[in-house]
Amino acid sequence: MPNNPSRRSLLQGLGLLGAGAAAGTVLSPAAAYGADDDEQGRQPDPNAPRFTLAVIPDTQYLFDADRGDPAPLRATFQYLVTARARENIVFTAHLGDVVENKAAAELAQAGKVFEILDRQRMPYSVLAGNHDIDDKKDDQRGPSPYLDVFGPARYRKMSTFRGATADGYNTYHIFTAGGRQWLLFALDWRPSAGTLTWVREVLGAHPQLPAILTTHDLASADSNGQARLSGHGQRLWDSLVKEHDQIFLTLNGHYWPPGRTVLRNNAGHDVHVHITNYQDRYYGGSGMARLYHFDLARNTIDVETFSPWILDKDPSRRNELEQQEVELTDPVNQFSVAIDFTKRFAGFAPVPPRGPRPVSQMLVPGTVAYWRFDAVGPDGTPVPEGAQVADLSGRGNHLTRVTLPGSDQTAMRSSAEHHADQPAHGSIFLNGKKQPARGAYLRTADDAALNRLTFASGYTIEAFVKLPADVRATKHAWMSLLCRMGSGQNAGKTGDDPAEPLATLSLSDGMALQWAVFPLNQNGISTNWGHEMRAGEWFHVAVVNDGRNTTMYVNGAKLLRNPSTPGQRPGHQQRAVACRGVPLRPDHRAGLLRLARRHPDRGPAAAGPPVHARLTDDVGHGQEGSLPSRAGTLPDRCPPRTRRTRSPPTLAMEFAPSPDDPWDEDSATDRPESPAVLTIAVYPDRTIVRAFDVLTGKQINEIEVARPEASR
Template structure:
C-alpha cells in the first residue's frame, strides 16, 4: 500500500542474516544450487507432476491488514495456504509467490505470527517465495538496510531447504527460485521493495547463469492502475523496466502488489517480444482481501495462461452462514481478475531457448514393421517448384508401389508442387502442395471438371491387389490451408483406392463410392470409409473437424477385425464396432490427393500432404511415423 515514511516508525531488529547466503560482492554472486534435485516435490501423493503441460503458479498479494498489531485475523491467509496444500496435486500447483506487505507495521510480533502461518507450507515442504514490501521493513531504505525483523522470520534461511531455492543476495532481501514444470526449468526472481543497483546486477547474473529458463519477476512495486482499467509503470517500476526487465528477454511476466485496483498491460522489450505486466492486490476489499489468491494456470498445450482469483477462507464458510459481503468475495469474475492470456510459448521463448527441431530421419529408420508402401517428397526440388507431369515418386519400402503424377484436364503444372513445409515430427522435411478443387455441380447449362493434380500407384503395383486380411495401418501427414472452408473444398480425398464398390462386387450402401477412402467431410472432419472383404456395405470411422493452418498426423489401424482412427496419436471417438476385416479391391491403383465417385475423379485435394506409409499389420501408437 502507498504511504509516506512518517506513517509509522521503523523497528530496528538485531537478528542476523539467515544462513545459506552467498558471500562476497553482490554483483554476479550466486549460491551453488546443490540442493536442486529436479524431481516430484513432496513425499506423498500430494506432489506435483513436472511433466504435465498444465501447471499452476499461486500468487498471494498484500496480506498486511490480517497482521496489524492488535487488529486483524490470520485465519484467511491460513485458509489460503491450507487450500494450496490440499489442491496442490489436483491443480498441479508448482510454486507459490507472496508479493510483499506481509504485515502492516513491520513489528516483530506481526511478523512472528505471519511466520507461524507459513509453517503450513513449511511442514509439507511446499515451494514458495516471499519478499519485503514497504510495510515489512523501513521503507525509506534500499535492500542494503541491514538486519530487520523481516529477515529474522522470512530471510532466505526459511526457504533454503526447499528444492526450488536457488540463491540470494548477501543482504538477504532478494532470492531466486527454480522449479520444473511442463518438462522444463522455470526461474522466479523475488526482489525487494527497493532493490539496489547491485541487486539489479545480481539479477542479470542469475538470468545469465540460467540462460534458457523463462523468468517471472515478482516484486512489490512495479505497475499502478486506476478504476478505468488504465495501467502504467510506477516511478520505481520504470526504473526496473529500464535497468533490468526490458533488456532481459527471459522475463516474460512480472507480478506486483502495493497498488490497487488490479490491472495489466503488455510492454515490448528490447528483443521486440511481449512482457506481461500485472498488478494484483485486494487489501481494499472486504476483510482485508479475505486472503485472496490469484492462480495462474499455464497450459502449454493450449498456449494459454488462465487466470482466476478466489478466497479459500470464504469458500470454507457454510454458504448459509456467509454474510452479504462475503458472498460477493468467494470468487472474483470481473475481467480484471478472471481472464485468459494467449501466449505462443515456443515463439515467446525462441530468443533464449529455441525449440530444437527434430532432424529428418533416413527412410531406413522408418521402413519396417510390415511396411508395404512408403512415400515421401524430399527429392531435392525447390520449394514451390511444380512436379513434372508423369514424375515418379519412388516407393521407399522396396515393394515397387511407386507413384506417378496425373494432371486433371485444364489444370496447370503448378497444381501440384514441391513444398518445404512439414510436420515437426515428420521423417521427411518436405511435402507436396495440392492446389485442387471440386468438379462443378451439374446444371442445365454446364458442369466444370475437377481441377488439380494427384498421384497414382503404377499399374501392376503389388499394393493394388492387396487385401490386408491380417490387418493394416495407414498413416499420412496433412495440413489444410487457412482458407479451406471458404473455397468449397469439402469432401476431399487424402488417399483412396480406385474403383467403385460395385467394381469389387459390392452392392450395399452406395456401390458408386470408392472402395477405400481416407478423406475429409464437407466440414473437414476426418473419415475412413471402406468396403471390407467380407461385407457388402461400407464401414466408416469418423473423426472431428481438423483445424486449418496446422499440420496433423492421421492414422487408421485395423487389427484384422476392427478399425480405429487416430489424430496425432490420439484415439478418436466414432470408431464402429462392426467387424471390418480386410479391404476389398478391384485390382486398380491407389490415388493420393483425389476423391472419386462412380469411377470419376470429382475433386483434387487442396492442401499439403507429407509422408504416407502403409503397413500390412496393426501398429501401436508408439510405432507411428510421428513417434
C-alpha cells in the first residue's frame, strides 16, 4: 500500500480530450482495509479508463518446508479483494516460484491461500518457476505436483481463462478493461518450441488484442535498475516478442534486484520489459505486491510497490525492518510509464478516424448561428479579403474577413487541422500581433439578424481553439477569441472599467480562459475564470448562461471559478458581437463556432464529442451556443481594456442601431462620416460623448455635459 494514496484515487473518467487540436503519510490499517470492507465482492468496472493489473512476484520463501509463513501472501490477497472495486483490479498475475522446493505439501499449502481469490471469483494466472517444477526440463516434462494444484483445471471457472497448451504448463487469459479486451500469457519457466508456436497461433486468432507476456525468466537488472535480457530471455525476444507487435509489456521474476528497460521490436515500437522480485528482502519479500495502474485517459501506467501485510500492522508495533519495507518508493519500484495507447496499438488495432458530420446532424432547435471552417479554402491558402464564412444555421449571420491596415493576406489562412472528433474537418489559422496591431478577423454584417437578439433566456457559446507552442513566449496576453462590440459605458455601466467591452471571451497573460461580461442587473463586470490552457492541443470551450448564472466548461468539464451572483444577459442596448480572433498568434487555429438558444434538457459537452464553435440564445450547456451579434463597419478595434482583464485588443467594431430599433436614451452610438467613432453615454447627472480613432482605437476627445434637471 503506498503512502501516497492519491496515486490510486485519480479521476476514474475524463471528458473530452483537448487534442487536435513523492510520498505522503502511510495509511493506517483502518484506512487500508476497514474503509473498504463494504466494497468487498463488488465487481470492477470494465469500461473505466483507469484499471489495475496486480502482479505478485516470487513467494517461494513463504512456502519453504517447515520454515515458511503464508501470512504475508494471505494479507496481499485479502488486500486485493477489499481494494478490488476502489482500484478497479481486473486481473492478478503471479510470476512463478510459488514455492521453494516443488514439494506437493508446499504447493497444496500455497493453493489454499489462492482460494481467497477463488472465493471472490477474482481472476488470476500462475506460472511455473524453476523452484516449482523439474527445472532441467522444458514444459514437456509431464505430470507434476505443480500441475495438480495450478494446472488448467484451476482456472476453468474463471471468465478470463481461454485456453492452455496440451502439457498444461502454459495458459492464456483475456480480460476486459478500459472498454477493450486485453490478452495475457502465462508461460512456463522453459517454454518449448511447440509452446512458442502455440503463442503465435493465439496471437493470430486475436489479431487486434494488445498482449502482456508473463514468464519467470526473461530479464535481469543491475543495481541501478537497468534491465537486460537473460540468455533465455534473448531466445524469447528473438523467436517471439520482437516479431509480434501486439506484445507491448513483459513481466518476469526470478532475478533480483528489480529493474526495467525499453526495447524496440521489428515494427519499430516500444516493448516495456520489467523484472520484479523481492525474495531477497526482509521476510522473503513480505508478500510484496506491485500494482500497475493503467490510465488510458492520461496515456500512463502508474506503478507502485508495497506490502499489504506490513501495512495491516499497527504502525506503533512495526519493527524497524517492517517500517522500512512497508512501501518501496525509489524510482525502480514506484514510477510511471508514458504510453500513447492508441498510437502504440495502431499497427494491429487502428482506430479509424471519425469522419465529418453533416450540418443537419449538428443543428438543434434554437441554433441562431453556426459557422464551420472546412470549406474556407485549400489547406494553407490565405482567406481572401472580403471572403465569407456562411452561417449554416440558415439565419443569414454570415462572417466576412476584415484585415487590419499593414497586414498581408497570410494573416488569416485556411487549415486542415482539426480536433480528431470535430464535426467539421477544418479550421482557420490566424496570424496576428500587436504593437503595432496586425492581423485579420471575422465579423458579422451590419444587418445580420443576430445583431438584434437580446438573449433574455440565456445563451451558449462554443468553440474549438488551439494555441501555438510558443504562445507564452510572445506578446499576446489577453487576446480575445470572441468579443461583443461596444463598451460598458455604452450600456450605461459605471462600475469597474466602463471602457471594457460588453462581453469578451479571452485568454489571459498565462493563457487562462476568461469570460467577462457586463450583465443587465449589475453595474460592473462579471467574470468566469478558467485554468491555464496547454499549448499545442485543441480544446473545446463552452460558456453557458441560463438567464441567471453563467458557467464555463472546458472539454465538457465544469470549471471552478464561475460567479454565483445571478447575472442576466449582456447589456441589451449594444446588441452586437464581433466573432473573431484578436490578436491571434501564428499557429493559432480556431475550429467551428456556433450560437444556439437555450436548451435546458441538454447536458454539457462531456456527454459526447466536442462540437464546433457555435452560439445560442439560450442554454445548450455546451451542446450549442448563440450570442447576440451585430458587427459594425468602421473601427478595427474593440474598446481598449485597461484593467488586468486585457491589454488593448487589435480589433474593434462600430455598432449603429438598426433602422427598426428605437432610440435608447441610456446608450447610443452614432457613426460620423469622418474616420472616428462617437459613443454617447447618458447618466442621471451627466452625458458623456467620447470620440475614438478608427485605426488605433485610442480616445481622441471627450465632452461631458451636466444635465440641468440634475442640478434642480
